[in-house]
């Protein structure tokens with residue numbers, strides 16, 4: 001398995017994996033899912049590829065996409081907008097590798113922290129980020145699309 005920066009050859013696979021990874025999640029409503037999935041449409045990926053503040057990494061093995069992380073540089077911090085791995089390949093360390101590459105990138109860009117949000121009932125996501133050393137620093141109730149979120153951070 002290799003962690004790579006997103007290139008055009010993976011656009012279709014990323015868009016597809018985003019759909020299957022996000023649409024079945026029980027933690028979001030229809031609007032939340034549509035909005036998240038739309039960020040991985042090919043046109044959006046094209047924009048992010050040339051944007052200075054966006055950075056997407058993919059986990060690949062023999063041309064198969066195993067996972068993806070979408071990051072946004074934000075005023076000396078790095079926001080992890082989405083991270084997902086193929087449901088057939090969970091608990092194999094692929095998200096951890098994607099996150100480690102993200103942290104390395106954040107350090108290269110002299111960020112002092114990485115942070116993300118998660119739905120307050122997304123137990124897999126909370127378990128993952130807690131294991132990776134993130135701390136829960138805030139709760140946003142009735143926030144994006146009327147849902148409750150935690151904000152998690154890791155100072156790097």
Ligand SMILES: CC(C)(COP(=O)(O)OP(=O)(O)OC[C@H]1O[C@@H](n2cnc3c(N)ncnc32)[C@H](O)[C@@H]1OP(=O)(O)O)[C@@H](O)C(=O)NCCC(=O)NCCS
Pocket residue numbers: 021025081082083084085086089090091092093094095096097117118122123124125127128129131132
């Ligand atoms: C959260 C998610 C990305 C984790 O991916 P993953 O590839 O299974 O995670 P990893 O195998 O790299 O796990 C890394 C560590 O987190 C722990 N972990 C991951 N998922 C866990 C779970 N559901 N319960 C408990 N611990 C978990 C692993 O045990 C591992 O710990 P270790 O290093 O001590 O062995 C994956 O469940 C997912 O894609 N969920 C759907 C999308 C989502 O909700 N994304 C987060 C919101 S942005």
